[in-house]
Amino acid sequence: MAVSDSGTASGPVAAVDGDRLWAALMEMARIGATPGGGVGRLALTDLDRDGRDLFVSWCQEASLEVRIDRMGNIRARRPGTKPDAPPVMTGSHLDTQPLGGKFDGAYGVLAGLEVMRALNDAAVETRAPLEVVVWSDEEGVRFAGGAMASAVFAGRFGLDQALALPDREGTTTFGEELARIGYDGDAPCGGEPVSAFFEAQIEQGPVLDAAGTPIGAVLGAQGQRCYLVTVTGEEGHAGTLPMDLRRDAMVGAARMIDALNGLAFEFEPNPVITTGYLAVRPNSRNTIPGQVTFSIDARHPDDATMTAIDAQLRAVLKKTADQAGLGLELTQTSARDAVVFDPACVQAVRDAADRLGVAWRDIHSGAGHDACNLALCAPTGMIFVPCDDGISHNEREAARPENLATGCRILLDAMARWAGTV
Ligand SMILES: [Zn+2]
Incomplete structure:
Protein backbone atom coordinates (compact mmCIF):
# COMPACT_ATOMS: atom_id res chain seq x y z
CA MET A 1 0.00 0.00 0.00
CA ALA A 2 1.04 3.57 -0.47
CA VAL A 3 1.62 5.89 2.43
CA SER A 4 0.31 9.37 2.91
CA ASP A 5 2.51 12.39 2.38
CA SER A 6 2.71 12.89 6.11
CA GLY A 7 4.16 9.43 6.49
CA THR A 8 1.70 8.62 9.24
CA ALA A 9 -0.04 5.71 7.52
CA SER A 10 0.87 2.35 9.00
CA GLY A 11 1.51 -0.94 7.25
CA PRO A 12 4.28 -2.00 4.92
CA VAL A 13 5.21 0.15 1.95
CA ALA A 14 5.88 -2.99 -0.10
CA ALA A 15 6.23 -6.70 0.65
CA VAL A 16 9.71 -8.13 1.11
CA ASP A 17 10.15 -11.67 -0.24
CA GLY A 18 12.17 -13.45 2.46
CA ASP A 19 12.63 -16.58 0.35
CA ARG A 20 14.04 -14.55 -2.54
CA LEU A 21 16.44 -12.77 -0.18
CA TRP A 22 17.59 -16.09 1.27
CA ALA A 23 18.04 -17.61 -2.20
CA ALA A 24 20.18 -14.63 -3.27
CA LEU A 25 22.34 -14.99 -0.13
CA MET A 26 22.84 -18.70 -0.76
CA GLU A 27 23.67 -18.16 -4.44
CA MET A 28 26.19 -15.44 -3.59
CA ALA A 29 27.73 -17.73 -0.92
CA ARG A 30 28.58 -20.30 -3.59
CA ILE A 31 31.20 -17.89 -4.95
CA GLY A 32 34.25 -18.60 -2.80
CA ALA A 33 32.51 -21.30 -0.76
CA THR A 34 34.92 -23.00 1.68
CA PRO A 35 34.87 -26.69 2.66
CA GLY A 36 33.87 -25.70 6.20
CA GLY A 37 30.61 -24.11 5.01
CA GLY A 38 31.81 -20.52 4.94
CA VAL A 39 33.01 -18.10 2.28
CA GLY A 40 36.50 -16.88 1.35
CA ARG A 41 36.07 -14.07 -1.18
CA LEU A 42 38.94 -11.66 -0.65
CA ALA A 43 38.70 -8.13 -2.01
CA LEU A 44 39.66 -7.53 -5.65
CA THR A 45 40.35 -11.21 -6.41
CA ASP A 46 38.75 -13.16 -9.26
CA LEU A 47 36.16 -14.43 -6.79
CA ASP A 48 35.32 -10.87 -5.74
CA ARG A 49 34.88 -10.02 -9.43
CA ASP A 50 32.54 -13.01 -9.86
CA GLY A 51 30.47 -11.89 -6.86
CA ARG A 52 30.31 -8.34 -8.20
CA ASP A 53 29.33 -9.59 -11.67
CA LEU A 54 26.48 -11.64 -10.18
CA PHE A 55 25.24 -8.65 -8.17
CA VAL A 56 25.43 -6.35 -11.22
CA SER A 57 23.46 -8.86 -13.32
CA TRP A 58 20.73 -8.92 -10.64
CA CYS A 59 20.67 -5.11 -10.56
CA GLN A 60 20.28 -4.94 -14.33
CA GLU A 61 17.40 -7.44 -14.19
CA ALA A 62 15.79 -5.12 -11.62
CA SER A 63 16.22 -2.16 -14.04
CA LEU A 64 18.61 -0.35 -11.69
CA GLU A 65 21.13 2.10 -13.15
CA VAL A 66 24.60 0.76 -12.34
CA ARG A 67 27.65 3.00 -12.02
CA ILE A 68 31.16 2.09 -10.89
CA ASP A 69 33.21 4.78 -9.19
CA ARG A 70 36.97 5.27 -9.07
CA MET A 71 37.34 3.13 -5.94
CA GLY A 72 35.37 0.33 -7.58
CA ASN A 73 32.29 0.96 -5.47
CA ILE A 74 29.18 -0.29 -7.29
CA ARG A 75 26.21 2.05 -7.08
CA ALA A 76 22.86 0.71 -8.32
CA ARG A 77 20.19 3.38 -8.48
CA ARG A 78 16.41 3.25 -8.61
CA PRO A 79 15.44 6.72 -9.87
CA GLY A 80 12.90 8.73 -7.96
CA THR A 81 10.28 11.14 -9.24
CA LYS A 82 12.79 13.84 -8.28
CA PRO A 83 15.80 12.33 -10.02
CA ASP A 84 18.16 15.14 -9.03
CA ALA A 85 17.39 14.86 -5.31
CA PRO A 86 20.18 13.42 -3.15
CA PRO A 87 19.75 9.63 -2.93
CA VAL A 88 18.78 7.56 0.07
CA MET A 89 21.47 4.90 0.11
CA THR A 90 21.97 1.46 1.58
CA GLY A 91 24.55 -1.26 1.08
CA SER A 92 27.57 -2.97 2.55
CA HIS A 93 30.34 -5.14 1.11
CA LEU A 94 30.79 -8.42 -0.79
CA ASP A 95 34.40 -9.18 0.19
CA THR A 96 34.94 -11.52 3.15
CA GLN A 97 37.56 -12.73 5.59
CA PRO A 98 39.69 -15.70 4.35
CA LEU A 99 37.51 -18.05 6.38
CA GLY A 100 34.44 -15.84 6.65
CA GLY A 101 30.73 -16.46 6.71
CA LYS A 102 27.86 -16.11 4.27
CA PHE A 103 26.26 -13.02 5.85
CA ASP A 104 28.82 -10.41 6.99
CA GLY A 105 28.48 -7.74 4.29
CA ALA A 106 26.56 -9.84 1.77
CA TYR A 107 23.40 -9.46 3.86
CA GLY A 108 23.56 -5.66 3.74
CA VAL A 109 24.07 -5.68 -0.03
CA LEU A 110 21.39 -8.25 -0.84
CA ALA A 111 18.87 -6.82 1.63
CA GLY A 112 19.32 -3.57 -0.32
CA LEU A 113 18.70 -5.41 -3.58
CA GLU A 114 15.58 -7.04 -2.09
CA VAL A 115 14.29 -3.57 -1.13
CA MET A 116 14.56 -2.56 -4.79
CA ARG A 117 12.94 -5.77 -6.04
CA ALA A 118 10.07 -5.45 -3.54
CA LEU A 119 9.41 -1.82 -4.51
CA ASN A 120 9.45 -2.86 -8.18
CA ASP A 121 6.95 -5.66 -7.49
CA ALA A 122 4.61 -3.24 -5.69
CA ALA A 123 5.18 -0.51 -8.32
CA VAL A 124 5.97 1.97 -5.54
CA GLU A 125 7.74 5.12 -6.66
CA THR A 126 9.85 7.17 -4.29
CA ARG A 127 10.52 10.89 -4.58
CA ALA A 128 14.26 10.74 -3.89
CA PRO A 129 16.27 8.11 -5.74
CA LEU A 130 17.26 4.97 -3.83
CA GLU A 131 20.67 3.36 -4.19
CA VAL A 132 22.21 0.07 -3.11
CA VAL A 133 25.99 0.24 -2.90
CA VAL A 134 28.73 -2.37 -2.78
CA TRP A 135 31.67 -0.74 -0.99
CA SER A 136 35.02 -2.17 -2.11
CA ASP A 137 37.25 -3.99 0.36
CA GLU A 138 35.59 -3.50 3.72
CA GLU A 139 37.50 -6.30 5.44
CA GLY A 140 41.02 -4.95 4.94
CA VAL A 141 42.56 -8.41 4.60
CA ARG A 142 44.65 -7.90 1.45
CA PHE A 143 45.08 -4.12 1.69
CA ALA A 144 45.71 -2.48 5.07
CA GLY A 145 43.07 -0.37 6.69
CA GLY A 146 39.69 -1.81 5.90
CA ALA A 147 36.67 0.13 4.65
CA MET A 148 39.02 2.34 2.65
CA ALA A 149 36.62 2.75 -0.29
CA SER A 150 33.88 4.16 1.91
CA ALA A 151 36.56 6.24 3.67
CA VAL A 152 37.48 7.81 0.32
CA PHE A 153 33.79 8.40 -0.46
CA ALA A 154 33.38 10.18 2.89
CA GLY A 155 36.52 12.29 2.36
CA ARG A 156 38.40 10.67 5.24
CA PHE A 157 41.12 9.23 2.98
CA GLY A 158 42.66 10.38 -0.30
CA LEU A 159 41.76 8.64 -3.57
CA ASP A 160 45.32 8.48 -4.93
CA GLN A 161 46.63 7.28 -1.59
CA ALA A 162 44.02 4.50 -1.48
CA LEU A 163 44.65 3.39 -5.07
CA ALA A 164 48.37 3.15 -4.27
CA LEU A 165 47.86 0.90 -1.21
CA PRO A 166 50.07 -2.19 -1.60
CA ASP A 167 48.71 -5.68 -1.00
CA ARG A 168 50.13 -7.65 1.94
CA GLU A 169 52.70 -9.39 -0.29
CA GLY A 170 53.78 -6.04 -1.73
CA THR A 171 53.41 -7.34 -5.28
CA THR A 172 50.47 -5.26 -6.49
CA THR A 173 48.31 -2.29 -5.52
CA PHE A 174 44.65 -1.60 -4.89
CA GLY A 175 44.42 0.36 -8.14
CA GLU A 176 46.13 -2.34 -10.21
CA GLU A 177 43.90 -5.07 -8.82
CA LEU A 178 40.80 -2.95 -9.39
CA ALA A 179 41.79 -2.54 -13.05
CA ARG A 180 42.65 -6.23 -13.39
CA ILE A 181 39.14 -7.32 -12.34
CA GLY A 182 37.54 -4.63 -14.50
CA TYR A 183 36.05 -2.52 -11.72
CA ASP A 184 38.15 0.63 -12.13
CA GLY A 185 35.16 2.83 -12.87
CA ASP A 186 35.26 6.48 -13.81
CA ALA A 187 32.41 7.87 -11.71
CA PRO A 188 33.64 10.25 -8.99
CA CYS A 189 33.96 8.71 -5.53
CA GLY A 190 32.18 10.97 -3.06
CA GLY A 191 31.90 14.73 -2.88
CA GLU A 192 28.15 14.75 -3.42
CA PRO A 193 25.13 15.13 -1.16
CA VAL A 194 23.59 11.96 0.25
CA SER A 195 20.14 12.21 1.85
CA ALA A 196 20.78 9.30 4.23
CA PHE A 197 22.62 5.99 4.47
CA PHE A 198 21.15 2.92 6.17
CA GLU A 199 23.25 -0.25 6.46
CA ALA A 200 21.78 -3.62 7.44
CA GLN A 201 24.17 -6.09 9.07
CA ILE A 202 24.17 -9.17 11.22
CA GLU A 203 25.17 -8.05 14.72
CA GLN A 204 28.43 -10.09 14.72
CA GLY A 205 28.02 -10.22 18.49
CA PRO A 206 25.78 -12.10 20.93
CA VAL A 207 23.46 -9.42 22.37
CA LEU A 208 20.38 -9.74 20.11
CA ASP A 209 20.59 -13.52 19.87
CA ALA A 210 20.85 -13.92 23.65
CA ALA A 211 17.94 -11.52 24.23
CA GLY A 212 15.79 -13.05 21.48
CA THR A 213 15.27 -9.57 20.00
CA PRO A 214 15.04 -9.51 16.20
CA ILE A 215 16.13 -5.90 15.57
CA GLY A 216 18.88 -3.68 16.90
CA ALA A 217 18.67 0.09 16.30
CA VAL A 218 22.36 0.91 16.20
CA LEU A 219 23.30 4.06 18.14
CA GLY A 220 26.88 4.15 16.93
CA ALA A 221 30.16 2.33 17.00
CA GLN A 222 32.77 2.08 19.71
CA GLY A 223 35.88 4.20 19.88
CA GLN A 224 39.13 2.29 20.00
CA ARG A 225 42.58 2.94 21.45
CA CYS A 226 45.50 0.62 20.88
CA TYR A 227 48.76 0.51 22.79
CA LEU A 228 52.04 -1.33 22.87
CA VAL A 229 53.57 -1.90 26.31
CA THR A 230 57.16 -2.91 26.99
CA VAL A 231 58.02 -4.19 30.46
CA THR A 232 61.72 -4.42 31.27
CA GLY A 233 63.26 -6.46 34.07
CA GLU A 234 66.47 -8.46 34.31
CA GLU A 235 67.31 -11.77 32.68
CA GLY A 236 68.64 -14.48 34.95
CA HIS A 237 69.15 -18.22 35.45
CA ALA A 238 65.88 -20.07 36.12
CA GLY A 239 67.63 -22.45 38.51
CA THR A 240 69.95 -20.23 40.52
CA LEU A 241 68.24 -16.88 41.08
CA PRO A 242 66.02 -16.92 44.23
CA MET A 243 62.45 -15.69 43.79
CA ASP A 244 62.85 -12.65 46.04
CA LEU A 245 65.78 -11.33 44.00
CA ARG A 246 64.11 -11.54 40.59
CA ARG A 247 62.88 -8.74 38.33
CA ASP A 248 60.74 -10.97 36.10
CA ALA A 249 59.23 -9.05 33.19
CA MET A 250 56.81 -11.88 32.43
CA VAL A 251 55.34 -11.89 35.93
CA GLY A 252 54.98 -8.10 35.73
CA ALA A 253 53.27 -8.29 32.34
CA ALA A 254 50.93 -11.02 33.61
CA ARG A 255 49.90 -8.84 36.59
CA MET A 256 49.31 -5.89 34.27
CA ILE A 257 47.15 -7.92 31.90
CA ASP A 258 45.13 -9.26 34.81
CA ALA A 259 44.74 -5.74 36.23
CA LEU A 260 43.53 -4.43 32.86
CA ASN A 261 40.97 -7.21 32.74
CA GLY A 262 39.72 -6.12 36.17
CA LEU A 263 39.70 -2.47 35.10
CA ALA A 264 37.16 -3.28 32.38
CA PHE A 265 34.62 -4.22 35.07
CA GLU A 266 34.97 -0.87 36.85
CA PHE A 267 33.14 1.01 34.08
CA GLU A 268 29.50 0.82 33.14
CA PRO A 269 28.87 -0.20 30.42
CA ASN A 270 32.04 -2.29 30.36
CA PRO A 271 34.70 -1.44 27.86
CA VAL A 272 36.26 -4.41 26.07
CA ILE A 273 40.00 -4.68 26.75
CA THR A 274 42.12 -7.29 25.01
CA THR A 275 45.74 -8.35 24.99
CA GLY A 276 46.19 -10.54 21.93
CA TYR A 277 49.90 -10.14 21.24
CA LEU A 278 52.84 -10.92 23.46
CA ALA A 279 56.58 -11.07 22.71
CA VAL A 280 59.05 -12.40 25.26
CA ARG A 281 62.80 -11.83 25.34
CA PRO A 282 64.80 -14.00 25.26
CA ASN A 283 61.86 -16.49 25.12
CA SER A 284 63.87 -19.35 26.55
CA ARG A 285 62.47 -22.01 28.88
CA ASN A 286 65.20 -21.70 31.51
CA THR A 287 65.88 -17.96 31.48
CA ILE A 288 63.90 -15.45 33.53
CA PRO A 289 62.29 -13.12 30.95
CA GLY A 290 64.09 -9.77 30.79
CA GLN A 291 61.66 -8.01 28.53
CA VAL A 292 58.02 -8.53 27.53
CA THR A 293 56.12 -6.51 24.97
CA PHE A 294 52.34 -6.82 24.73
CA SER A 295 49.41 -5.13 22.98
CA ILE A 296 46.30 -3.53 24.46
CA ASP A 297 43.12 -3.00 22.42
CA ALA A 298 40.54 -1.00 24.43
CA ARG A 299 37.11 -0.04 23.07
CA HIS A 300 34.12 1.86 24.44
CA PRO A 301 31.14 3.63 22.84
CA ASP A 302 31.65 6.90 24.76
CA ASP A 303 34.74 9.06 24.14
CA ALA A 304 34.71 10.71 27.59
CA THR A 305 34.64 7.29 29.26
CA MET A 306 37.39 6.16 26.91
CA THR A 307 39.54 9.06 28.11
CA ALA A 308 38.92 8.03 31.73
CA ILE A 309 39.82 4.43 30.87
CA ASP A 310 43.01 5.67 29.23
CA ALA A 311 44.04 7.52 32.40
CA GLN A 312 43.29 4.57 34.70
CA LEU A 313 45.00 2.14 32.37
CA ARG A 314 48.19 4.20 32.48
CA ALA A 315 47.98 4.46 36.28
CA VAL A 316 47.45 0.71 36.74
CA LEU A 317 50.41 -0.16 34.52
CA LYS A 318 52.69 2.32 36.30
CA LYS A 319 51.70 1.13 39.78
CA THR A 320 52.26 -2.51 38.85
CA ALA A 321 55.64 -1.75 37.31
CA ASP A 322 56.75 0.37 40.28
CA GLN A 323 55.75 -2.28 42.82
CA ALA A 324 57.83 -4.89 41.00
CA GLY A 325 60.77 -2.61 40.25
CA LEU A 326 60.26 -3.02 36.51
CA GLY A 327 60.77 -0.57 33.67
CA LEU A 328 57.71 0.49 31.70
CA GLU A 329 57.29 2.00 28.26
CA LEU A 330 53.80 2.68 26.92
CA THR A 331 53.10 3.78 23.35
CA GLN A 332 49.65 4.57 22.00
CA THR A 333 49.67 3.08 18.49
CA SER A 334 46.25 4.23 17.29
CA ALA A 335 43.11 6.03 18.38
CA ARG A 336 39.70 6.17 16.74
CA ASP A 337 36.85 8.20 18.18
CA ALA A 338 33.47 6.66 18.77
CA VAL A 339 30.90 7.09 15.99
CA VAL A 340 27.48 8.44 16.90
CA PHE A 341 24.81 7.79 14.28
CA ASP A 342 22.27 10.42 13.28
CA PRO A 343 19.41 10.52 15.83
CA ALA A 344 16.81 10.86 13.06
CA CYS A 345 18.17 7.76 11.30
CA VAL A 346 18.20 5.79 14.55
CA GLN A 347 14.63 6.89 15.19
CA ALA A 348 13.63 5.93 11.63
CA VAL A 349 14.76 2.37 12.39
CA ARG A 350 12.87 2.26 15.71
CA ASP A 351 9.74 3.74 14.10
CA ALA A 352 9.86 1.23 11.26
CA ALA A 353 10.08 -1.62 13.78
CA ASP A 354 7.16 -0.20 15.77
CA ARG A 355 5.02 0.20 12.65
CA LEU A 356 5.73 -3.38 11.63
CA GLY A 357 5.14 -4.69 15.17
CA VAL A 358 8.69 -5.98 15.58
CA ALA A 359 10.56 -5.94 18.91
CA TRP A 360 13.74 -3.84 18.88
CA ARG A 361 16.40 -2.57 21.24
CA ASP A 362 19.10 0.05 21.03
CA ILE A 363 22.58 -1.37 20.58
CA HIS A 364 26.17 -0.23 20.00
CA SER A 365 28.27 -1.76 17.27
CA GLY A 366 31.34 -3.55 18.52
CA ALA A 367 32.84 -3.70 15.04
CA GLY A 368 33.64 -1.02 12.48
CA HIS A 369 31.51 -0.78 9.33
CA ASP A 370 31.29 1.24 6.11
CA ALA A 371 28.45 3.09 7.84
CA CYS A 372 31.00 4.52 10.30
CA ASN A 373 32.64 6.32 7.37
CA LEU A 374 29.35 7.37 5.80
CA ALA A 375 28.41 8.96 9.13
CA LEU A 376 31.08 11.58 8.38
CA CYS A 377 29.31 12.80 5.24
CA ALA A 378 25.62 11.88 5.56
CA PRO A 379 22.90 11.17 8.13
CA THR A 380 23.55 7.50 8.84
CA GLY A 381 21.96 4.62 10.70
CA MET A 382 22.31 0.86 10.92
CA ILE A 383 19.96 -2.06 11.40
CA GLY A 407 15.68 -6.66 9.00
CA CYS A 408 15.03 -6.16 5.29
CA ARG A 409 11.43 -5.06 5.99
CA ILE A 410 12.72 -2.46 8.44
CA LEU A 411 15.29 -1.31 5.88
CA LEU A 412 12.63 -0.94 3.18
CA ASP A 413 10.29 0.96 5.44
CA ALA A 414 12.98 3.32 6.73
CA MET A 415 14.39 4.04 3.26
CA ALA A 416 11.06 4.49 1.49
CA ARG A 417 9.70 6.82 4.13
CA TRP A 418 12.92 8.83 4.22
CA ALA A 419 12.83 9.17 0.42
CA GLY A 420 9.06 9.87 0.41
CA THR A 421 6.62 7.79 -1.61
CA VAL A 422 4.09 8.93 -4.20
ZN1 LIG B 1 33.76 -8.45 8.56
Missing part, protein backbone atom coordinates in the same frame (compact mmCIF):
# COMPACT_ATOMS: atom_id res chain seq x y z
CA PHE A 384 21.30 -5.16 13.18
CA VAL A 385 19.73 -8.59 13.08
CA PRO A 386 20.85 -11.50 15.30
CA CYS A 387 23.40 -14.09 14.22
CA ASP A 388 23.56 -17.46 15.93
CA ASP A 389 25.55 -17.27 19.21
CA GLY A 390 27.06 -14.00 17.98
CA ILE A 391 29.59 -15.91 15.87
CA SER A 392 31.08 -14.00 12.92
CA HIS A 393 34.35 -13.86 10.97
CA ASN A 394 33.97 -17.62 11.10
CA GLU A 395 32.80 -20.27 8.62
CA ARG A 396 30.10 -21.21 11.15
CA GLU A 397 28.52 -17.73 10.99
CA ALA A 398 24.75 -18.30 10.70
CA ALA A 399 21.54 -16.29 10.74
CA ARG A 400 17.87 -17.21 10.64
CA PRO A 401 15.99 -16.50 7.40
CA GLU A 402 13.04 -14.95 9.26
CA ASN A 403 15.32 -12.49 11.09
CA LEU A 404 17.07 -11.55 7.86
CA ALA A 405 13.70 -10.91 6.22
CA THR A 406 12.56 -8.82 9.20
